[in-house]
Amino acid sequence: MNYAIILAGGQGVRMENSNVPKQFIEMFGTPMLVYSMKTAQANANINAICVVAPLSAHAQIKEWGEQYGINKLQILAESGKERQQSVYNGLMSLPAKRNDIVVIMTAVCPFVSQATLDKHFDELDKYDACITVIKATDAISFSNDGQRVNRTLQKKKLFVQQGPQTFRYGILKSAHEFYLQDEQRLEVTEDSELVLNLGTEVSMVLGDRFCIKVTYPEDLAIAEALKSIFEAKENTLKKTRE
Numbered sequence: 495m496n497y498a499i500i501l502a503g504g505q506g507v508r509m510e511n512s513n514v515p516k517q518f519i520e521m522f523g524t525p526m527l528v529y530s531m532k533t534a535q536a537n538a539n540i541n542a543i544c545v546v547a548p549l550s551a552h553a554q555i556k557e558w559g560e561q562y563g564i565n566k567l568q569i570l571a572e573s574g575k576e577r578q579q580s581v582y583n584g585l586m587s588l589p590a591k592r593n594d595i596v597v598i599m600t601a602v603c604p605f606v607s608q609a610t611l612d613k614h615f616d617e618l619d620k621y622d623a624c625i626t627v628i629k630a631t632d633a634i635s636f637s638n639d640g641q642r643v644n645r646t647l648q649k650k651k652l653f654v655q656q657g658p659q660t661f662r663y664g665i666l667k668s669a670h671e672f673y674l675q676d677e678q679r680l681e682v683t684e685d686s687e688l689v690l691n692l693g694t695e696v697s698m699v700l701g702d703r704f705c706i707k708v709t710y711p712e713d714l715a716i717a718e719a720l721k722s723i724f725e726a727k728e729n730t731l732k733k734t735r736e
Contacts, residue, residue: 495541495594496615497663498534498566499584502527502547502555502601503573516708517601518551521718524562526708527555529604531564537608539615540597544569546584547601577683582670585663592664598685599658604717605704605724606658609731613699614660622662623689626701627653656701659685665694 502517517527527545534543543566545555552570559567571587573580581598590596595618599606610626617624630652636645669688673679682688686696704724708714 495590496539496597497588497590497594498537498540498543498597498599498658499581499588500527500530500534500543500545500599500601501573501577501580501584502545502551503577503580504602517547518554519708519714521604521714522721525558526604527601528558528562528564530599530601530606531559531567532562533606533608533611534597534599535564535566537611539595539611540566542566542568544571544584544587545601546571546573546580548573576681578670578673578681578688581666581685582674585667585670588663590663592662594663595660596663596666597658597660600707602708603657603705604708605706605720607702607704607731608728610699610701610705611658614658617697617699618660618662621695621697622665623686623694623696624660625684625686625696625698626656626658626705627698628656628701628703628705630654653698655684655686656705657707661685661689665689665692668692669694 504515504517518525531543534540545567547555549572555570569587571583574583597614614624630649633649634647634652635643636647638644666685666689669692672692673688690696704720706713706717708717
């Protein structure tokens, strides 16, 4: 079985709208989360969807699943305080076996290409973990204190990580459990970091610049501007495959 875990537990405080978390804000009349649900629904490799969200939102998410024809939505899990907790809760809610595949998606990246998802499943024939990246277009400065530069990293060998991330279930579950056993653990924001800590090789596939993450109000405006272009590109790709 191949599962998609869609993370929808954020508070969205940077969207300057404390009443509606960013993953539930509507874009052209459709809740942001539904775009990710539709993407997972449309991918032939994915058998079942798990949405990780606050318990208070579960009934609404079920309604959206019915309204938008997301019949792969089979599991709802409770989100945690931090991202790692949410992913782990999602993993523990799955009736998955060790070699099953789990795609980690986020509810605030509405434009994940079907081609990108397909590349992930191709990579899982060779690796146990895969992430999506785009090439860095600028140099990146590293700072320990947020005020002074400790090191400037040149863009030639740098990649910016996007979603989704894909793993063998057993590898990802072990990585999270290893992390939780460390009493001195620091907060992590990416599952790939946990898997790398196990010594597991992580493959990369190139995504595209349509896959923006809606974090700030201006990101929503950019997403709305990109929507028709992205959908036209996806429709063209779909026709070439039929």
